[in-house]
Amino acid sequence: MHDIKASEALDLWEQAGLIDHIKAGQLAQYLDEHAPSRSSGRMVRIVSVFGAVLVGVGMILFVASHWTGMSASLRIATLFLAYAGVVGAAQFSGLRGYDRIAHALWFLATLTVGAYIFLVGQIFNFSLTFWQGPFIWLLATLAMGYALNSRLHAWLAIPLALLALGWFGGGKAWFSDDQLEALFGSYGLKPLLPLLGLALVAVALLVERLPNWRFATGTWIVWGALLISVPLVVATIDDDVLKFLIQIDFTSKQWSIIAFSFGLVGLALWLGRFTSPRSRLLMVLVAGLLFGMLFLGDIERASLMPVYALFVLLVFLLSLGLIWNGVQAGRPALVNIGVGSAASVILIQYFSWSMRLLDRSLAFIIGGVVLIALSIWIEKQRRRLLARITR
């Protein structure tokens, strides 16, 4: 079938003389009454989710402003009541047929569980790297996501999983109470983020085989692609940045993550659903690149430059591979991420080289022209590719 708006189809048929103007009007009216447009539904969903998040933030602020005046048991009771109220409202909305609003309220219920966990953590002075908090919140999120087949819950699950994994085992720095060390320290997740992204893609390909979990596939593939591409593109800024991002201590936790991630990739290559053998090959190549990157940290500063140049080239090729894979798999989000990554690599390289080789004013003028030309070309290509997907 052609992917075309109903109004455009009616116009086409009217112009071709297949239906007259009155009939076209009747058909349009029937569609309005019996099949409301998806865009308005999506709008309702976005607005209601945004509303749910605002209510959640408001609840936390309300509780926080009265926090010191409440006893521990009253605080816990208040949080429980808030959860019960949200669940009741979600159920009521569902029964009245407001499915999208009910969906948003179920999401709010899951956010309330998270707020509850961390406010209880505050009551009892839990550690600020309280990894059990995001972990059990993750379980609660996955349970609700599974029950509702909710992509929103699948989306929330990934930062929670990263937080639980990062905080697991604690850290070593005092500054910021170790909370950010899990992400920025060389013993934390920082050098492993692209690998974790690949593992997430592997999980997504595996869960696609499970009908009840298929709802999460697209969301997790996009998350995985972002986790791979963002650190890699950032690492192309400079060889110092590359060095900083790949510096790894090889702690036992990091080795466990590496082994587990490659295990998942192997399992996905064996059992996962790929659109073509080339997609499988792309995954092997990315896994190889990421494995090689783990050992770049040991390279001496002086001999890093050629490795950096090769790295930039590989990241660019990987971005093109991501675009191709997005087209093959019919996933516009992957095309967008790939286009964004490729464009970022080109721009980063342009500015880093032009500033060295050209007069500054000339660099900016040429840079501006290049930017405009590049954006026109990218937008054309992106539209062409997306049209190919939706055709």
Place this chain on the structure above:
Amino acid sequence: MSRKLMLAVGIQVLVMGLVLVQPLLVRATGTIVFLETEKMDPRSLFRGDYVILGYTLAQNILPADQASEAAGKFTPVYVTVSTERPASFVAVGFEPPQLKPDQACIVGRSRGRVRWISRKSLSISSPRAPDMQSRAPAARISWPRWRHRITARLCCWGWNPGEFVSANAADLQSPHYRPQFCHTPPLSPRKVI
């Protein structure tokens, strides 16, 4: 409500109950110790002007080389204290101690060399989380309220005294912050700000 949705709500309620089990169990069955505290650092990245409290008796109880080594290897440090009020230091080691009836053990971690504390110090981290190596500082109190010396009441918990398993802390004590909690009376007030 579908069966799957009911199950999901049940899991969420279970999770909410689960968070309470450990701290309530510790409070019900743990041994109370009272530790004097001192201001370690007035700032938190996320909370602004807050005071991080360190335990006074925890400072300089490890030799410098051992403190650095333990910090580098994340080795848990077992500090034995008395249960009198305020607690006094008994022993420190890297193995779980054999406790006498009037003693308790707190698991902490050596800070080693840190950015703004020049001395080698051992700061006993908040041992409330189930893992024994939790790292966060013990307690926080709003900066303007820091007027008096504060004693922290910790609730230490082990499966049996011979084989110490874990330690858990309870409430921060301050007459200004939470008047219902106990405060070590004979201590002379000192102005910190």
